[in-house]
Amino acid sequence: MNRFNQYVNDLFVWNEQMRHFLHSEQVEQDAELWQQLDEFTELIENVNQELSTEQLLSLQAKVEHIHEKMENYFARKQGQGVGTIWTEAPKLSPGEHTLPKLPYAYHALEPYISEEIMRLHHDKHHRSYVDGLNNAERSLKKARETKDFSLIKHWSRELAFHGSGHYLHTIFWHNMNPHGGGQPKGLLQDEINRYFGSFAAFKHQFSEAAKQVEGSGWALLVWSPMAGHLEILQSERHMQLTQWTTVPLLVLDVWEHAYYLQYKNNRAEYINNWWNVVYWHNVEMRLEKALDNTPGI
């Protein structure tokens, strides 16, 4: 393959990655970014002969322009404190957490999860964890400054409760998608089959873990870097029964605030329906990132 073909080929791959990324991030508002990528796709799909230097330079300029747009997009997202697994998490000072936006519309998960639940769950409950985490961090900063640690037990509990509440909800929103459902692919599929035997066996255990959480809590699919395999855990409230060093991949909120308005006390029906909105692409990406960052022992 000559260098020109190689360059165009690279552009194809890059363009595909960008489209895939935008889709996974649900960039619904930034229509301009999508339009530019659409134009770029059309342009490179019609390249079937050697371009002149001038045409090549024009192509390069377009790539650079889109690249700059993407960088602005990342910077904006980080400014909003989203810090998803694909963007580098911002380095926050004590008390600077912000409520991330939902990656889709409030009604997008209907009929499985109602708009009313999503509004309440995201705007009220999740916000209270963000506020609680900021408060705990600021209070501990003050304790360091005044050297008064008489309330450290209280603030440590608040830090764990609200911090876990904030982080798990942030993962939870991205774990779901209106284009979700079905089964995972690739590496995640392989790891599920290797450890649980089959997708059906995994799904059965995860659903039972969620149904049988005592009181409020979560079911979580995690990656254990120490053991080098997946695991299913339960968490009571937000932070109890966890296994340190594991990386959450797929989380299911079974607090009553996540389903009661729509499903009343039928947690099992909520869990059965929830599988229709599981966004496996997001879970697959999380596993790949977890494996990339495995520090070893």
Ligand SMILES: [Fe+2]
């Ligand atoms: Fe929740």
